[in-house]
Amino acid sequence: MKMNRREALKLGALSVAAAATMATVTGCNEGAKPASASKAGKKVCKHKIVVIGAGFGGLTVAKELKKRDSSFDVLVIEKNETFMSCPFSNTYLGKIAGVNLGTLVHDYAQPVEANGYEMLHAEVTSIDRSAKQIHTTKGIVEYEILVMSPGIGYNYKGQFPNWSDEKIKHIQRIAPGALIPGKEHVILERQLVDMEDGNVVITVPSDVKYRCPPAPFERASMIAAYMKKEGIEGKVIILNATNKVSKGAAFKETWKDLYADIVEHIDFATIQDVDPVSKTVTYHLADEMEDKGYKVKTVKYSVLNLIPNNISSPVVEMSGVETTTDGFKKVVMNGCSFQTKTDKDVYAIGDVVAHGIPPSGQTANWTGKQCADEIAHRLHGKAFELEVKKTPVKAGNVCYSMVSDNPEEAIMVTHDFSWDGSLIKGAGHVPKAPSGIYRSSATAKATRDWYGGIMRDLFA
Amino acid sequence: MDRRNFLRVVGATGALVAISPSTITGRLYASTGLYESYEKVQLLNAQGTPIKLADLKKETNYVFNYPYVSTPTILLDLEDSTAKDVKLKSDDGEEYIWKGGVGKERTVVAYSAICSHQLAHPTPDDSFLQYVQKDKKTMACDHGGVMVCSSHLSSFEAKEGCKNISGPASAPLASVVLEIADDDTIYAVGVLGPDKFHEYFKAFKPEFKKYYEGRREAKKKVKESATMVELTQYTKEIIQY
Numbered sequence: 113m114k115m116n117r118r119e120a121l122k123l124g125a126l127s128v129a130a131a132a133t134m135a136t137v138t139g140c141n142e143g144a145k146p147a148s149a150s151k152a153g154k155k156v157c158k159h160k161i162v163v164i165g166a167g168f169g170g171l172t173v174a175k176e177l178k179k180r181d182s183s184f185d186v187l188v189i190e191k192n193e194t195f196m197s198c199p200f201s202n203t204y205l206g207k208i209a210g211v212n213l214g215t216l217v218h219d220y221a222q223p224v225e226a227n228g229y230e231m232l233h234a235e236v237t238s239i240d241r242s243a244k245q246i247h248t249t250k251g252i253v254e255y256e257i258l259v260m261s262p263g264i265g266y267n268y269k270g271q272f273p274n275w276s277d278e279k280i281k282h283i284q285r286i287a288p289g290a291l292i293p294g295k296e297h298v299i300l301e302r303q304l305v306d307m308e309d310g311n312v313v314i315t316v317p318s319d320v321k322y323r324c325p326p327a328p329f330e331r332a333s334m335i336a337a338y339m340k341k342e343g344i345e346g347k348v349i350i351l352n353a354t355n356k357v358s359k360g361a362a363f364k365e366t367w368k369d370l371y372a373d374i375v376e377h378i379d380f381a382t383i384q385d386v387d388p389v390s391k392t393v394t395y396h397l398a399d400e401m402e403d404k405g406y407k408v409k410t411v412k413y414s415v416l417n418l419i420p421n422n423i424s425s426p427v428v429e430m431s432g433v434e435t436t437t438d439g440f441k442k443v444v445m446n447g448c449s450f451q452t453k454t455d456k457d458v459y460a461i462g463d464v465v466a467h468g469i470p471p472s473g474q475t476a477n478w479t480g481k482q483c484a485d486e487i488a489h490r491l492h493g494k495a496f497e498l499e500v501k502k503t504p505v506k507a508g509n510v511c512y513s514m515v516s517d518n519p520e521e522a523i524m525v526t527h528d529f530s531w532d533g534s535l536i537k538g539a540g541h542v543p544k545a546p547s548g549i550y551r552s553s554a555t556a557k558a559t560r561d562w563y564g565g566i567m568r569d570l571f572a
Numbered sequence: 573m574d575r576r577n578f579l580r581v582v583g584a585t586g587a588l589v590a591i592s593p594s595t596i597t598g599r600l601y602a603s604t605g606l607y608e609s610y611e612k613v614q615l616l617n618a619q620g621t622p623i624k625l626a627d628l629k630k631e632t633n634y635v636f637n638y639p640y641v642s643t644p645t646i647l648l649d650l651e652d653s654t655a656k657d658v659k660l661k662s663d664d665g666e667e668y669i670w671k672g673g674v675g676k677e678r679t680v681v682a683y684s685a686i687c688s689h690q691l692a693h694p695t696p697d698d699s700f701l702q703y704v705q706k707d708k709k710t711m712a713c714d715h716g717g718v719m720v721c722s723s724h725l726s727s728f729e730a731k732e733g734c735k736n737i738s739g740p741a742s743a744p745l746a747s748v749v750l751e752i753a754d755d756d757t758i759y760a761v762g763v764l765g766p767d768k769f770h771e772y773f774k775a776f777k778p779e780f781k782k783y784y785e786g787r788r789e790a791k792k793k794v795k796e797s798a799t800m801v802e803l804t805q806y807t808k809e810i811i812q813y
Contacts, residue, residue, distance in 0.1 A: 507725035508739040565690025
């Protein structure tokens, strides 16, 4: 916030100490004094608009707000010191030429400098909507408008009720989900580099909604490409709790053509348990002939990528806004909007929204732009309706999956967005290349171009 | 603008004579700050002969680099007359007027072929951004006659100043202003609209090294003439969805 002189004087009169910490009261960027920052629970600043999460959605909404009106006072709260991308990260696991950790990691200094919002690196610990306060590990931040773009968490407890906290922690160390960037991808990459012959097992969440629905299948393709290149003997086994495969026809065509001996996709395989000592996964395979309707099966792994069911980031629960009753607990929206149904001063974007649009990086970017439009019009006192309410948005989402190396080839899906009267919905379309098959080297180039472009959008 | 008009304006007031010709041209095209005049450059074919309007094939993507040696421009004879005086808006909300195509039927247009969204552009290796003919459809747009960027699927109405009409792009493509001489040869004189040159030079350092011996060279302005070829000769692979 830009505190006015009278307020500043009032504060100054209250106590000498307050005057001493003025710099941190008016803005909580990284220049904040550690003395006041160390005391969580102390008010450190107030901003007109506070965004929680500096991922694809959060960085977009912050940038777009400043673009629409440079006088907007925008603070982004982000727990990580550096950014790492989940989109495109499977090419890192597949060891595609020219892709390394630096491809995925970006610093936040650049976008803060370029776009003029502020950023506070802190973890949100609770949200008090009645007082309009966000409690963080570096103190209390007050807001007038809050945008939640916190992304996902994992729901191990819901999926594996019998697992102890210790077991969950252990599984996260040895078989990370690698949908939340950072250490998880680094662990998985190390394990793949270290592995000798054997199987890589990837499990697909059993809940319908999870971040980046093609991710497990792209990952399987990229790891298969890697094993082929390295001459590693073994299979990539996908245990899919349902029979749904995003971009299914395109992935299955690729597996048949390129990885017939490597990729094995198993439908209706519900993971039950993992034994890290014997490196075995136990799962139930649907079988109507059996008494219980399933067979108990086991599979040995060298590397396990257990992708657990997803749930909205804990930030959503902290905010107390209404969520859907499914496992994901999506934020219920206020009609054709990115405002929450519960609180007109709280917005949500990215993976957590309850609209029927895919949880992808590109969609998060789109929702960020829509939300910035809504908030900017509101702050300027102008009426506003999202464009999608009137006319369908062509290719609102485009999502590429790299499926092979030497030559690099990829597949894609686009989603047209439209308003159906209760939700914004996406209708998917998976095109074939002119060659008559789905994958193509042109799409692989497009994959790289898309990633470079969206990184420029967020960071440059 | 033809030569006669140009003279008429100059003749209208004595004061203007003292101003350099490019400044006058600039005033004529720009009602806002979104016009910038660059070197006046004649378009030549690969053999070095000046190209005339009559040489242009209809609805064919032609490329020349302008106003910098590394910034591609796409020139088109759209066959149909373009709209006139189209009001366009940059993503900063700044408005400007696109006057329309040149040539007898106002069918010839040129646009800076750097996507206003995330800078996709034709390179010698591949092109994600180009004109799609009227009878064709793409995933980006439900009709043809548009410039399409197949990187993030944005489209731009070619006959209306490349106004952004679908996809994530939130601004038009900048247009390259053309002048036709009495002998029907074609000149590029400036750029109208929200150009992306600054961002472009920031973003593609390795590419400039590969194609233009580095960024310093890539940032040089084109002078006197530019070679214009069909996109299929300019790039190895056209990528379009």
